[in-house]
Amino acid sequence: MRQGILFIILLLLLPIAVAVQDLLPAIPPFQARILLLPVVFCFGVMALPLVPSLFFALATALVQGLVLLQIQSGQAELGLTVHVVFFLAWAIVLQMASEATHGMRWEVHALGSAVVTLTLLGIEFLVLCVRRGGFPLEMTVLLRIMIPSLASVLIAPLLYFTLRKMVPVFIEETHLPKKPTFSS
């Protein structure tokens, strides 16, 4: 029941993250953007058990795919398949990371957010290069990939601790690390 409520809260956070990231100003001088969706995604898949986290990954893929949807000549330029495979794969990896660190940790969440953002932008760039042709891998492109990833590292702890404060009761029963006790 509590996992269900957490799942719904996380689902509601997805469109909010999209709206808020659009309102955030670009980072000069290369107009890099701050992406919140990967940060919310990482929190969700690490806080939820395996099966719900996969459903959450699918929902994230759908939202991200629709946000970036551009129809060219009747075809979606970046179809949903790329995002579905990407987010499902990362959900499994982050679940394994969560298991390896005996529960959800803010450091893993921050690192995961950065890596997911980096790989997401990298894969989108590669797919666009295949679709449109050319491979303009210049410094501005690299910075546009790296700056949002670095920004994710800084934003991830804020989201992590805010959500823990807001919904502690739901998260306690899922993947948060258990506090060490003297008896253990």
Added chain:
Amino acid sequence: MKKIQIASLVILAVLAIAVCLLESGTLTWLQSGLLGVISPISRSGSVVKSTIGTLGKDLLSLDQLQAEYERALAENRKLRAENNGLRDLQRDNDHLRQVLGYRERSSFRLVPALVLGHDAGVWWSTIKINRGSADGIAPDMPVITDKGLVGKISAVSGNISEVLLITDENCKVAAKVEGTKEQGISAGSRDPLGEMRLTFLSKLADLQPGQKVYTAGVSGGIFPSGIALGMVKSFHARELDGEAILEPSADLGTLEEVFIVTGAK
């Protein structure tokens, strides 16, 4: 693994495949739905953002306000003078266009819209505006400012729309260079410096920095002719054609208000 988990994974697999197989029509419909969901957050967030933005502006000293008032007064006088001159030009322009039979192409029905925010997509240049299908907005309508072309509508919801900017690689515009017979196709680039590339020009084109570029308004196209598109920054000949780098006429980084061209008057 429990039976319920296996069943859930089977449902997930079916859903994932179904999502991957969605057709462009369904995707557009879903995108419109998502825009509708985020519309209230975007709209209220935009209001908060502009309120916060104006807070600093409001906190001016009396001296600054006096200077600002005098500057505005001087600008007002200048604009009045320019306006008088432009009225004569408008009359002449209308007359000439009437003679040429192009009047219907020269004047547009415009719907004003506020920019809600620049989209965070890294590889696409898009903005969201506070007008949608409820205001008569439809995909592919041109979007302009008083300075020039901004882009075209790429997605529409009830009261919010997405605009694909002219600096996006996918926004292709037929364009002509002022004072020459050169015509080409302008598009943005993936290397996101806010510039456009005007290609398919003659290799021998004699283009100089500062020359203005306007929409060519080809038949069957979506952009009417004669809208300012940008200014030539540089020109170089390639193997088969010439390419000019353009700077957009409209300042796309600081857009606050735009107009959607819904049709001819």
